[in-house]
Amino acid sequence: AQTVTQSQPEMSVQEAETVTLSCTYDTSESDYYLFWYKQPPSRQMILVIRQEAYKQQNATENRFSVNFQKAAKSFSLKISDSQLGDAAMYFCAYRSSFGTSYGKLTFGQGTILTVHP
């Protein structure tokens, strides 16, 4: 079974600075998908960014980018020019592409991000 680990329960950053959230995962599959979701105080889960394992290029969405290291099974999220609205719980998630785990998202424990003005 796949597992996802977020080793940083809490992180903080100054407004306009850059912060990196860590995520590692364990899998024996070669093809899969990775996601970062944001959960603000409203508790609505919002997709931040997605990465296909077969793509070597790191995904980027505006101020959000990832560092995907397939061999190391690492998938970190970098937030540049942090804004107060970035404050939330961030979850890393893994999704299988086939087999009995098809379609299932496995989540990490989450990292609470605080943004200081």
Place this chain on the structure above:
Amino acid sequence: DGGITQSPKYLFRKEGQNVTLSCEQNLNHDAMYWYRQDPGQGLRLIYYSQIVNDFQKGDIAEGYSVSREKKESFPLTVTSAQKNPTAFYLCASSIASVQGGDTQYFGPGTRLTVL
């Protein structure tokens, strides 16, 4: 507007009662999912359905039941057999694809409290 709706937002249940949480989507998605979130933890999959009239158990299906009679709807029943049902419940949907990588979009959630 297209999206996923969940109702009610807050739900209180007495011990021994069954309750049903509603999830509706108008995104024309084939696949729908139910997750449970406990305080300070990530989400865990309860049930999922890739197509109408078919569904599979997730990691923590015991004490829960679902139905998928319509593409738009995927209600979750929390039965009295669920020993610790107090939690936040999230419904999600996605396009079902052969490769299985489609993004899941989430509803606003239902907070269930057992009194």
